[in-house]
Amino acid sequence: MVASRSDLSRSDIVSALHDLVGEAQVVTNAQELREASVDRFKKYSAVHGIYDGPIPAAIVTARSTEDVVKVLAFADAHLVNVVPRTGRTATEGGLETIVEDSIVLDGSQMNAILRIDPVDMMATVQCGVPLQVLEDTLRAQGLTTGHSPQSKPIAQMGGLVATRSIGQFSTLYGGIEDMVVGLEAVFPGGGVSRIKNVPRRAAGPDIRHIAIGNEGALCFITEVTVKLFAFQPENHRFLGYLVDSLPAGVDGLRRIITEGYRPSVARAYSEEDAAQHFAHFAGGRSVVVVVAEGPRGVADATAEGVERIFADIPHERVDPALIEEWFDGLNWGQDKIDAEKRTMLEQAHLGYTTEVSIDWSSVEELFESVMRRARTEFPRAADLTMLGAHSSHSYQTGTNLYFVYDYNIDCDPRDEITEYHEPLNAIVVEEALRLGGSMVHHHGIGKYRTPWTLEEHGSAYPMLEVLKRGFDPNGIMNRGTIYPVAAAE
Numbered sequence: 001m002v003a004s005r006s007d008l009s010r011s012d013i014v015s016a017l018h019d020l021v022g023e024a025q026v027v028t029n030a031q032e033l034r035e036a037s038v039d040r041f042k043k044y045s046a047v048h049g050i051y052d053g054p055i056p057a058a059i060v061t062a063r064s065t066e067d068v069v070k071v072l073a074f075a076d077a078h079l080v081n082v083v084p085r086t087g088r089t090a091t092e093g094g095l096e097t098i099v100e101d102s103i104v105l106d107g108s109q110m111n112a113i114l115r116i117d118p119v120d121m122m123a124t125v126q127c128g129v130p131l132q133v134l135e136d137t138l139r140a141q142g143l144t145t146g147h148s149p150q151s152k153p154i155a156q157m158g159g160l161v162a163t164r165s166i167g168q169f170s171t172l173y174g175g176i177e178d179m180v181v182g183l184e185a186v187f188p189g190g191g192v193s194r195i196k197n198v199p200r201r202a203a204g205p206d207i208r209h210i211a212i213g214n215e216g217a218l219c220f221i222t223e224v225t226v227k228l229f230a231f232q233p234e235n236h237r238f239l240g241y242l243v244d245s246l247p248a249g250v251d252g253l254r255r256i257i258t259e260g261y262r263p264s265v266a267r268a269y270s271e272e273d274a275a276q277h278f279a280h281f282a283g284g285r286s287v288v289v290v291v292a293e294g295p296r297g298v299a300d301a302t303a304e305g306v307e308r309i310f311a312d313i314p315h316e317r318v319d320p321a322l323i324e325e326w327f328d329g330l331n332w333g334q335d336k337i338d339a340e341k342r343t344m345l346e347q348a349h350l351g352y353t354t355e356v357s358i359d360w361s362s363v364e365e366l367f368e369s370v371m372r373r374a375r376t377e378f379p380r381a382a383d384l385t386m387l388g389a390h391s392s393h394s395y396q397t398g399t400n401l402y403f404v405y406d407y408n409i410d411c412d413p414r415d416e417i418t419e420y421h422e423p424l425n426a427i428v429v430e431e432a433l434r435l436g437g438s439m440v441h442h443h444g445i446g447k448y449r450t451p452w453t454l455e456e457h458g459s460a461y462p463m464l465e466v467l468k469r470g471f472d473p474n475g476i477m478n479r480g481t482i483y484p485v486a487a488a489e
Ligand SMILES: Cc1cc2nc3c(=O)[nH]c(=O)nc-3n(C[C@H](O)[C@H](O)[C@H](O)COP(=O)(O)OP(=O)(O)OC[C@H]3O[C@@H](n4cnc5c(N)ncnc54)[C@H](O)[C@@H]3O)c2cc1C
Pocket: 040, 083, 084, 085, 086, 087, 088, 089, 090, 091, 093, 094, 095, 107, 127, 148, 149, 150, 151, 154, 155, 156, 157, 158, 159, 160, 161, 162, 163, 164, 165, 166, 167, 168, 214, 215, 216, 217, 219, 220, 221, 222, 332, 442, 443, 444, 446, 478, 481
């Protein structure tokens, strides 16, 4: 717990918020506050009703940029910690209210689609628009953002931008950082900055990136404009291969990308991970999944190129219909989250993930070293029911590895994080850093990877630090997120 630095008591903070935005927008219900103190990093203790960190003073439901301005100006003046949130699908502790008497600033009611422009190919939305709602609206008009993270049914545009999220079709459309044209953000003190929507500019450093990926530690994103693309599902081509190992599959991905093909999806699963995802056809082998899309000629040429590359790699073909079917059930809505809660309670079993990125030349070593250390050094290795990885986002120079670990929990729910999740997460992060990769590919640093923020950035860390000092000089934005608490003082 981090002590409050405010001159105001908890009840003073609540009554000041009543005056600022009206009582109807200030939530102080005890259970809602408890639930607002954590995110999915603490999903196991939360499902057991354990909330042992500081409980926020209030949740403020912002209905406009002006509300956000008022709250951030007040919090800055009185040194009250603010935790921004939208869809609440965060997995790395970014929503944890580690400072006493924090304000959770909720943008989920700022949920208007403001403009869809099919000529300049842009959509402008408020931060609380769920991506699924935007996509459904766009697809009805033959358009798409191209963004499709697994959390699409629940995650909202503010959080998706704030975490540098990435979706299943990233090889063609990129991550959210490739999609954002412009945005509006409110800074501590209440200053509003609008970054205008232009196709490109060379007017100094790209200031969009101060907001993209800030995880609520620098500013509150209120509005976002993203690019649009034609949605042509009739041209989608699905390809699947059973291969001998994850490295063999990743080598296929490397060739696809470096030979110049841009399928929307290019994934390779280790045998263990494939057995979980594709139980009905993997047969103990690694699985490669590719989707080609775009105008028909482009999709066909991409699929042909991929087929030619895999002709050189020993494989067995998978029926494309099985791959297409698998995509239909991939996303996580509330139904899957509820089912997971039941499993956690009934079976004391859960799964977590840690995603990192790495150059092509080090993928195999990273995979092997994490598997070895988790099996031999992790004291509770006997409780692991699944340990594997997949590569799901590839680039000219390398790829990501998304490690997946499931385990039976044989301890007090309060200790699950320290006994299981943290040591496994640490092995993945340490190995990625040792091999020159990044410790986080797309979930954000949150609060649980901050022990390695300095090592991640090395001599570039002062560049990151100066952003905090410059944009949040009083340190009120989501303390302990991205920046380790001590270093952010
Ligand atoms: C089942 C599941 C699948 C997932 N799949 C993917 C995936 O495929 N790809 C991927 O990238 N991620 C994935 N995630 C992680 C998560 O969905 C993303 O990080 C997502 O971008 C978070 O959006 P959100 O609206 O839920 O944000 P929240 O959870 O509300 O917040 C996330 C972080 O952003 C900050 N924040 C939120 N809103 C704002 C704002 N308006 N201004 C400033 N800061 C803000 C918060 O303080 C927090 O640090 C998955 C998560 C789950 C649970």
